[in-house]
Structures are given as structure tokens and as C-alpha cells.
Amino acid sequence: xxxxxxxxxxxxxxxxxxxxxxxxxxxxxxxxxxxxxxxxxxxxxxxxxxxxxxxxxxxxxxxxxxxxxxxxxxxxxxxxxxxxxxxxxxxxxxxxxxxxxxxxxxxxxxxxxxxxxxxxxxxxxxxxxxxxxxxxxxxxxxxxxxxxxxxxxxxxxxxxxxxxxxxxxxxxxxxxxxxxxxxxxxxxxxxxxxxxxxxxxxxxxxxxxxxxxxxxxxxxxxxxxxxxxxxxxxxxxxxxxxxxxxxxxxxxxxxxxxxxxxxxxxxxxxxxxxxxxxxxxxxxxxxxxxxxxxxxxxxxxxxxxxxxxxxxxxxxxxxxxxxxxxxxxxxxxxxxxxxxxxxxxxxxxxxxxxxxxxxxxxxxxxxxxxxxxxxxxxxxxxxxxxxxxxxxxxxxxxxxxxxxxxxxxxxxxxxxxxxxxxxxxxxxxxxxxxxxxxxxxxxxxxxxxxxxxxxxxxxxxxxxxxxxxxxxxxxxxxxxxxxxxxxxxxxxxxxxxxxxxxxxxxxxxxxxxxxxxxxxxxxxxxxxxxxxxxxxx
Numbered sequence: 001x002x003x004x005x006x007x008x009x010x011x012x013x014x015x016x017x018x019x020x021x022x023x024x025x026x027x028x029x030x031x032x033x034x035x036x037x038x039x040x041x042x043x044x045x046x047x048x049x050x051x052x053x054x055x056x057x058x059x060x061x062x063x064x065x066x067x068x069x070x071x072x073x074x075x076x077x078x079x080x081x082x083x084x085x086x087x088x089x090x091x092x093x094x095x096x097x098x099x100x101x102x103x104x105x106x107x108x109x110x111x112x113x114x115x116x117x118x119x120x121x122x123x124x125x126x127x128x129x130x131x132x133x134x135x136x137x138x139x140x141x142x143x144x145x146x147x148x149x150x151x152x153x154x155x156x157x158x159x160x161x162x163x164x165x166x167x168x169x170x171x172x173x174x175x176x177x178x179x180x181x182x183x184x185x186x187x188x189x190x191x192x193x194x195x196x197x198x199x200x201x202x203x204x205x206x207x208x209x210x211x212x213x214x215x216x217x218x219x220x221x222x223x224x225x226x227x228x229x230x231x232x233x234x235x236x237x238x239x240x241x242x243x244x245x246x247x248x249x250x251x252x253x254x255x256x257x258x259x260x261x262x263x264x265x266x267x268x269x270x271x272x273x274x275x276x277x278x279x280x281x282x283x284x285x286x287x288x289x290x291x292x293x294x295x296x297x298x299x300x301x302x303x304x305x306x307x308x309x310x311x312x313x314x315x316x317x318x319x320x321x322x323x324x325x326x327x328x329x330x331x332x333x334x335x336x337x338x339x340x341x342x343x344x345x346x347x348x349x350x351x352x353x354x355x356x357x358x359x360x361x362x363x364x365x366x367x368x369x370x371x372x373x374x375x376x377x378x379x380x381x382x383x384x385x386x387x388x389x390x391x392x393x394x395x396x397x398x399x400x401x402x403x404x405x406x407x408x409x410x411x412x413x414x415x416x417x418x419x420x421x422x423x424x425x426x427x428x429x430x431x432x433x434x435x436x437x438x439x440x441x442x443x444x445x446x447x448x449x450x451x452x453x454x455x456x457x458x459x460x461x462x463x464x465x466x467x468x469x470x471x472x473x474x475x476x477x478x479x480x481x482x483x484x485x486x487x488x489x490x491x492x493x494x495x496x497x498x499x500x501x502x503x504x505x506x507x508x509x510x511x512x513x514x515x516x517x518x519x520x521x522x523x524x525x526x527x528x529x530x531x532x533x534x535x536x537x
Contacts, residue, residue, distance in 0.1 A: 047225065047238070047239050047240045047241040047534070048240060048241060048535060049240065049241060049242045049243070049244060050240050050242075050243050050244070050264050050265065050511065050530065050533055051243075051244045051246055051262070051263040051264050051265070052073075052243065052244065052245050052246065052263060052264070052265045052266075052267045052525060053245075053246055053248050053254040053257055053258065053263040053265065053266045053267060053268075054069070054070045054073070054245050054246070054247055054248070054267045054268060055247070055248055055249065055250060055251060055254065055268055056068050056069050056070045056247070056268075057070060057217060057218055057247055058070050058071050058074055058215070058217070058221060058245075059071055061074070061075065061199065061200040061201050061204075061212070062075075062195070062196075062198055062199065062200045063075035063076075063078075063079045063182040063184065063200075064132070064135065064136060064141045064142055064144075064182065064184060064189075064195055064196075065141060065142055065196060066142055066143070067142070069267075069268065069520075069521060070221075070245060070247075070267075072521060073245065073267060073525045074212060074221055074223070074245065075182060076182070076208070076526065076527060077206070077208045077209060077210040077211075077212075077223055077243070077527055077530065078204060078205075078206035078207065078208045078210065078211055078212065078223075079182035079183060079184055079206075079207065079208065080094065080095040080116075080124075080182065080183050080207050080208060080527075081094055081095065081178065081179060081180070081181065081182055081183070082094055082095045082096035082099075082110060082112070082129070082177070082178040082179075082181070082183065083095075083096055083099075083175065083178030083179045084179070084517070084526075084528070085179065085436070085517060085518060085519075085522070087517075087518065088345070088346040088347070089292070089344045089345035089346060089347065089348075089436070089518060090345075090346070090347055091175045091178060091179050094178075095112055095113060095116065095124075095183065096110050096111065096112055096113075096178055097111050097112065097113055098110075098111045099111065099174050099178065100174075101169075101171075101174070101473045104169070105166070105168075105169025105170070105171075105471065105473050106165065106166050106167075106168070106169065107163065107164065107165055107166065108163075108164040108166060108173060108174055109157075109161060109162065109163045109164065110129070110161070110162045110164075110174065110178065111160055111161050112124075112125075112126060112129070112159075112160040112161070112162070113160070114159070114160050115230070116207060117207070117228075118185050118187075118188075118205050118206070118207050119205055119206040119207065119211050119226050120205050122185065122187055122205075123159070124183070124185070124207050125156065125159040125160070126156035126157070126158065126159055126160060126161055126162045127156045127159075127186055128183050128184065128185055128186050129154070129156070129162050129183055130154045130155065130156050130162060131184070131186035131189070131190060132181060132182075132183050132184050132186075133148065133151065133154055133177060133181065134154070135184075135189070135195040136148065136181065137151060139194060139195055139196045141195065141196055143180065144176070144177065144180050144181050147172075147173075147176040147177065147180060147437075147440065148173065148176070148177065149170075150166040150167050150168050150169075150170035150173055151164065151166060151167075151173065151177075152164075152165045152166060152167050153165045168471070169470075169471040169473065170440070170470060170471070171439050171469070171470060171471060171472045171473050171474070171477075171478055172437040172439040172440035172441075172470065175437055176437055176440060179436070183207070185205050185207070188200075188205050201215075206226055208226070208229065208527050209225065209226060209229035209237065209238045209527050209530060209531035210223035210224060210225055210226060210238065210242070210243055210530070211223060211224060211226050218247055219246070219247055220244055220245060220246045220247065221244070221245040222242060222243075222244050223242060223243045223244075223245075224241070224242045225237060225238040225240055225241055225242060226238075229527070229531045233513055233531075233532040233534065237531070238530065238531040238532075238533075239513070239531070239532065239533060239534035240530065240531075240533055240534070243530055245267070246262075246263055251266070251268065251270060251271065251274060252274070254266045254268075255270075255274060255277075255278065255506075258284065258506060258507075258508065259281070259283070259284070261508070264507060264508045264510065264511055265505070265506070265507040265508070265511070265514075265524065265525075266505060266506050266507070267505075267523070267524075267525045268505075268520070269503035269504060269505060269520045269523070270503075270504045270505065270506060271386055271387075272328070272329050272330040272332050272387070272504075273330070275330070275332060275504035275506075276330055278504075278506045279504070282509075283508065283509055284506050284507065284508060284509060285506070285507050285508075285509050286504055286505065286506050286507075287504070287505045287506075287507070287514060287516045287523070287524055288332070288502050288503065288504050288505075288516075289502070289503050289505070289516045289517060289518050289519065289520075289522075289523055290334070290342075290343070290344045290500055290501070290502055290503070290518050290519075291344065291431075291433070291500050291501045291502070291503065291518070291519060291520065292344060292433070292434040292435065292436045292518055292519040293342075293431060293432035293433045293434050293435050293500075294336055294340070294342055294431065294432055294435070294497050294498070294499065294500050294501075295333075295387070295388065295430070295431040295497075295498045295499050295500075295501060296429075296430065296431065296432070296495055296496055296497050296498055297315075297319075297379070297395070297427055297428065297429050297496040297498065298427070298428045298454050298455040298494075298495055298496065299311075299312050299315060299426070299427055299428075299455060299493065299496070300423060300425055300426055300427070300428070300454070300455060300456060301455055301456040301457070302423060302456045303426060305370060305372045305375070306377075306426065308370045308372070309491075309492055309493065310366045310367070310369050310370035310372075311366070311367065311370050311372055311375070312492070312493035312496075313366050313493055314362075314363040314364075314366035314367045314370070314372075314375075314402065314404070315363070315399070315404065315427075315493070315496070316338070316356040316493045316496050317356055317357060317358065317359045317360075317362045317363045317366070317402075318358075318360060318363040318395075318398055318399040318401070318402040318404055319356070319358060319395055319398055319399070319496075319498075320358040320394070320398050321335065321355055321356070321358065321498060321499065322335070322358075323358075323394065323398075324391045324394055324395075324498060324499065325498075325499050327390075327394065328387055328390045328391045328394065329387065329499065329501065329502075332501065332502045332503075332504060333499035333500060333501050333502055334499065334500050334502060335355050335499060335500075336353075336355075336497045336499065336500050337350075337353035337354055337355045338353065338354070338355045338356045338490050338496070338497050339353040339486050339487075339489075339490055339497060340435075340438070340442070340445070340486050340489050340490075340495055340497060341353070341438065341482060341483065341486045342435075342497070342500045343500060344500060344518055345436070345438075347475050347479070348438060348475075348479060348482055348483070350483040350486060350487070352487075353486070353487070353490065356496070358398070360398075360401040360402035360403075361402075363399075363402035363403075363404065364402055364403055367402075367403070367404075374403075374405070375403070375404045375405065376404075376405040376406075376407070377404070377405070377406050377407070377426040377427055378406070378407045378408075378409050378425065378426045378427065379392060379395070379396070379406050379407070379408055379409065379425075379426065379427035379428075379429055380409045380411055380416060380419055380420070380425045380427070380428060380429070381408075381409070381410055381411070381416065381428075381429040381430065382410075382411065382413050382416045382430065383410030383411055383412065383413075383416075384412075384413050385430075385431075387501075388429050388430065388431070389410055391429075391498070392408050392410070392429055393408065395429075396408055406427065420454060423454060423456065425454075428454050428455075431501075432452075433519075433520070433521075434519060434521070438469070438482050439469050439470050439472070439478050439482070440470060442466055442469070442482070442485065443466055443470070445457075445495065446459070446462050446466065446485075446489065446494060446495075447462075447463065447466065448463075455494055455495065457494045459488065459492070459494070461488060462485055462488060462489070462494075465481040465482070465484055465485040465488075466481075466485065468481040469481040469482045469485065503519075503520045503523065505523050505524050507524070509536060510535065510536055511533050511534070511535060511536055512533070512534060512535075512536040512537075513529075513532040513533045513534050514529050514532070514533055515528050515529040515532055516529070517529070
């Protein structure tokens, strides 16, 4: 069997960090970039400067080591991914043009664009991809190292073709490395004794639309445009002259800076209350994108009576989900129909899924069937999360209508994480930021040894379906077992999915061309988007 995705497919939200052969390293920014946001009418060829607010400083300039949000924003503009994601949650071409698996699933291949060049003039080839994945495996670098358990080796069959050998069929392997693995230049990163120790904190080399030139920690990060990026509005390169990330202490300060014209875009998502206020400002524009994960509650099945499915079902029917989405999220969330296959990913959605109904009387009946009276439970959550802190109170009050007493334990984040990891809770309330490859991610959630299997799921049928799904090499073959698995999760209440958040971002009306992508991480601060931004008419 061979599967592939041609480059001619729609790349609605592509992020190929690609340069034409004429790419060059830009000069240092001039003194005009020291001030406030650049005027949209200034700069070379009228491109101007886009100033972006962030509440997090850069921690690490090495994209293969664990990154903060701002780290990723900055490095994603320089180090290309082979795939990106479209508005239906499907991986689509970026640096890669097509890819597929061999008949037995023990081999795979990726074909790259042939017009890549690093900003120092060196070509970007398949050798850079092989170097990157081998370094990740050998040194166990970042989150990608946990996605390549089936990877054995790779060779550059040509300048544009990589051929992989796998130890077992893994239908998520190509999508995982294609989307999550930034490609780094071997001729730069390979000079260090180990890639993990390479700070990459000066003399940056880029294969994206911008290259970092100036760092003032705690204040700003300046990236200058590089000619030749082909996936923006103009295939000759970014319309902008430069992008500047400016660091602010909190979102309220960012909003003041946006309204005053000090910045042009807030990179991080706005809290629902702030989003509602900003949406009424005629001088600003807003963008909404879905999360790649979901908010949820899990019930610790290691503790009676939560080991009884009737008790978990009673808890699931004691929550008014729509009220939570409207009251707490202000409508900035959608139902997942109580399914772990969320509507963000159209290719996996089960149209037969239905959300748990809010029915306190049914909850009481289910508890009676389980022989449980006067149910009292503690729910832990991160007190620093404003959304969950708010809906935790609603869950407590709604559960009381069903005769269930829930004591709230809003914890400092480190304490919350420690108790979660120790499985020291009755009810855990939290959220997954990104669950984008259910073929592999579901093992983390539902396998007995799953790293984030907080509920204590140990279900042989779930295990069988996970194996069947993970070894499927096409969406068509994986969809059936994944949907069956999701139905069991819903019926057994192994994970009570509350909602999928819709993130809101705000920018000045003086700019146009933003191209939003799903997730808070990619949002409008992604390579294709920033390469396409230009002054509004």
C-alpha cells in the first residue's frame, strides 16, 4: 500500500518556511525600530513594521529543546516544518510536497520542495531532515522524541527525498514529525558537541520569512524580513520589513498598548471577558480559532465509588454544559458532544455522538442503582486558570441539585500538577492544549501505562482498538476503530469532555492579510500569516 498527498492539494493554512535561491541575510534594524509600532506606510517598499505583544519572554532559541510559547513563535519564523494544518484539522503540505507509507507499514517517505535555501546561502536538503530526526532520537530532545518510538533510521535518497525505516507500523508517524519537527541546518547545529547544548543565541540562520537580528530580553525581539518566502500573499517574500515581539507583564497592559497604537497585534489569546470588550472596538479586528484540545473532568476510578460506571454517569449528567459554555466562556466554546474526537478535526468526527444531558433526576436514579448515598467528592483544579476556576463553581452548584456534594480545591499550579501526577484526587478538572493525532495521542490518555491517564483507564477493548487504530496507514482505516474507542470513552465516562474553546485574538485595523490557524500556539502568529500581512488600504 502507498498513500500520498500531492502538493496540488489546497494549502489553506500552510506554514512552509521556504526561501527562493536569491535569499539573503538582512541588515541590522535601523534606529527607527527602537520606538513604538512602525507605521504601516513606512519601511522598504512600504512594508513597515508589525509589533506583536506577548506576555512571555523567550527562554530558548534552540527549537529542538523544550519551548515556551514565545520561543515557538520566534523560532517557527526561521525553522520550517514539513507540514502545516488546515482549518479542518488536516495536515497539509508545507516544506514537504507529498508523503506516504510502504505496503507493510515498516517504511515511509517524504518528498520535499526543491527551492529551499538557508539565509546564509546553503541549500536546505533532505540531509537536514535526517540530521534533525537523528539528533532528536539520539539526544531525546523535546516533545518530538516521544512521538518517534517506531523510528529506526532515515536516509537521504536524494536532495529532496527522505526514506524512513520503522520498527512497527505507525500511522501517525509522518504527520507527527511533519507537523511538530522543526528542521534545523546541519551545517550550523552540527558544529556543537551536542545539539541539546547548542544555545543558538546569535548569528541566526533562517529558512523562513524572517530572521532574528536583535534580542533585548524582557523587552523585545526583532526579526527582519528575508526575500523569497513563497507562501505569503506575494511569493517574492514578506510584505513586511520586520516583525517585533514586545514583552508585557499581562494581557490588560497588552490591550492598552494595542489601543494606543504601541503594538499592532496581541499574540496570546484573550480571556473571554476581554475578548467581549475588544470585539466592540471599531479600531480593532478580532480572529477566532478553535483549540486543538479540550477542557474536561476526569474521575479517579482507583477510588470507590468512582470505579462504578453508574456513579461516573451520574456525575456526567449533573452538569449543564451549555450553561458553562455561555456563562463562563461567553459563547467562545463549542460542544464536542461529549466525545474525545472533537469538531476541530473533521476527518475523525463521529456524527452520532451526543452530549451528556443535564438531568439531576437521572443522576439521582443512577446513584441509587449503584447503591450510593450522600456522595461527597473533592475536585482539584489550577486556581490560576480563570475559566476553570469559574466553571468549577457552576459544576459544584449544579451537582448539588442532584444531591452530590463537591468540595472545590483550587490549588497553586505546582501543587495541582503534583497531585494530578500522583493521582491524588477524586475529580480532576483541567484541559488538554493539543491532542492532534488520536492514533498515537490516545495511548497517552487511555492505555494503562499512559503518561496522562489520570482517570486510571484499564480497558482491554480500548487497548485493542488503540492498536488497530495506531497501525492503520490511512484515515479511512483508522476512523472506524477510533470512533468505536471514543464511544466507549463516552459511555464509560473515562473522560468527561466539557467543551472545545474558541480562542480570540485582536489586532489593529491598520493591517490586513492575517491567516489564522487552529490552536492558541499557531493562531495568527504563524509564518504564512506574518508573511502575508500588509498595510490595509
